[in-house]
């Protein structure tokens with residue numbers, strides 16, 4: 001596997017793959033890899049001839065410097081995992097390579113970036129869209145893969161690709177879970193054993209919501225059961241619960257007559273080491 005530190009390195013790797021007539025799938029990450037990332041790679045390998053990955057802890061998507069500093073960095077292990085997964089090359093740039101001196105260009109999905117998760121983390125989705133746009137321009141893949149767990153992030157990226165006429169396919173990949181249902185996340189390693197044991201409440205609340213919706217419950221009833229279950233867990237502080245119309249990404253209400261996305265987040269841990277976990281579920285109307 002090629003390890004590329006500069007834009008020029010990764011462009012020359014991709015040019016070589018193209019010269020051999022190979023299609024290229026991209027998996028972007030911030031490292032601290034878990035099986036969820038490797039599921040993205042596996043999916044990409046199934047659809048494209050070669051897979052290029054990236055590891056870059058993007059400072060512009062962190063509102064809080066402590067969160068950026070606390071983000072786990074495990075480059076050597078990550079590279080070994082990518083190599084074992086059959087990745088052709090991994091781009092691992094420094095901040096200065098991604099944000100050149102004097103950098104002043106940003107990409108923002110103006111409506112989506114300010115909603116829901118974006119309202120509590122101002123600037124987050126601007127940072128994500130900007131870095132993902134840069135990575136798409138650098139690698140120029142045929143397709144790119146993102147986890148459905150980051151439901152709003154996926155919507156932001158799809159919007160950006162449509163609006164900026166970017167010539168690639170975006171693939172959303174189902175969330176990979178631990179045996180007890182907890183969605184895999186690089187943040188899970190920061191949980192204390194007690195918080196780790198409490199964290200599957202998010203998945204259980206979403207399971208209950210899905211079962212309720214299957215019996216014809218309204219969006220309000222679904223929201224009520226999720227809130228009740230998360231609030232009953234003393235180690236969790238509910239941070240966000242939004243149920244949106246999956247097509248328009250606007251708040252949903254009443255009976256579930258078209259697909260809706262539930263975005264749920266909660267904080268765990270003491271004030272000096274809060275860990276924000278998110279989870280998501282898409283509900284389809286009964287009989288659809």
Ligand code: PAF
Nearest residue numbers: 028029030058128131150
């Ligand atoms: O989902 C992530 O890991 C990041 O937000 C991404 C897409 C790699 C951009 O930094």
